[in-house]
Amino acid sequence: MAYSRVFSDPPSKSIFKTFAVMLLSILASLYFLHCLTERCGTCIPTEKRNTGPVEGFYASKLKDFESLRRKRLLQKWTSTRPLVMRHHSLIRRLEEDLPGIEADGHIFQADVKLSNSLDVDLETGGSYFDTGKLSALGEGSKKLPQAIIIGVKKGGTRALLEFLRVHPDIRAVGAEPHFFDRNYDNGMDWYR
Ligand SMILES: Nc1ncnc2c1ncn2[C@@H]1O[C@H](COP(=O)(O)OS(=O)(=O)O)[C@@H](OP(=O)(O)O)[C@H]1O
Known part of the structure; x- marks a missing residue:
């Protein structure tokens, strides 16, 4: 009898202790996981996490950017002379440096790669290089470029274009x- 009393009390205490330790470890683990998820959550904006990929935070930022872009394109731009002058001097330098290049102030041909053109509006009937206005360009607008990036292959024209863009x-x-x-024979209508 005395033997059984000695054994009946200590095990219940030890079970209680074990249970308390387990509970504490579980709570600590949960707290740790909670902290981890909170920390990762700060990398992603809340709106983005709650919505689909084309909605929410990024979509609204994209819309803001597009509206700003349209708004600025709508403004009349009357001081493009520096750009025009730079273009003229670039063509002159090309003519001097690279034999075989012809330039007539409107169109020029060269044996160098003529890269992406910057698509901006031209005044109707205006000279290719003498225009000074920039207007809104809706989707599908067909306009002649107001500036052209010229460069030899591997000259870094793509990088320049991306920076300008x-x-x-x-x-x-x-x-x-x-x-x-390559497409000069297709004419200006093709180019628009
Ligand atoms: N700032 C600067 N400094 C050094 N190198 C540069 C720079 N910008 C672009 N690049 C390198 O230019 C290569 C691409 O040139 P292009 O855009 O003219 O390429 S392409 O001819 O249209 O394919 C391409 O080289 P590769 O990676 O060897 O193809 C680019 O890495």
């Missing part, structure tokens, strides 16, 4: 049109 006032064509070196 970031500016909200600049709209660039997607693929390289290769108008002057």
Whole structure:
């Protein structure tokens, strides 16, 4: 009898202790997991987590960017002379540096790669290089470029284009049109 009393009390205490330790470990683990998920959650904006990929935070930012871009394109831009002058001097330098290049102030041909053109509006009937206005370009607008990036192969023209494309006032064509070196015979209507 005395033997059984000695054994009946200590095990219940030890079970209680074990249970308490287990409970504490579970709570600590839960707290640790909670902290981890909170920490990861700060990497993703809340709206993005709650909505689909084309809605929410990124979509609203994209809309803001698009509206800003449109708004700025709508503004009349009357001081493109520096750009025009730079273009003229670039063509002159090309003529000097690379034999075989012809330039007449409107159109020029060269044996260099003529890369992506920057698609901006032209005044109707205006000279190719003498226009000074920029207007809104809706989807599918067909306009002649106001500036052209020229460069030899592997000259870094793509990088330059991508940097310029970031500016909200600049709209660039997607693929390289290769108008002057491959599609010149198709005419200006093709180029638009
Ligand atoms: N800033 C700067 N400094 C050094 N190198 C540069 C720079 N910008 C672009 N690049 C490199 O230019 C290569 C791409 O040139 P292009 O855009 O003209 O390429 S392409 O001819 O249209 O394919 C491409 O080289 P590769 O990676 O060897 O193809 C780019 O890495």
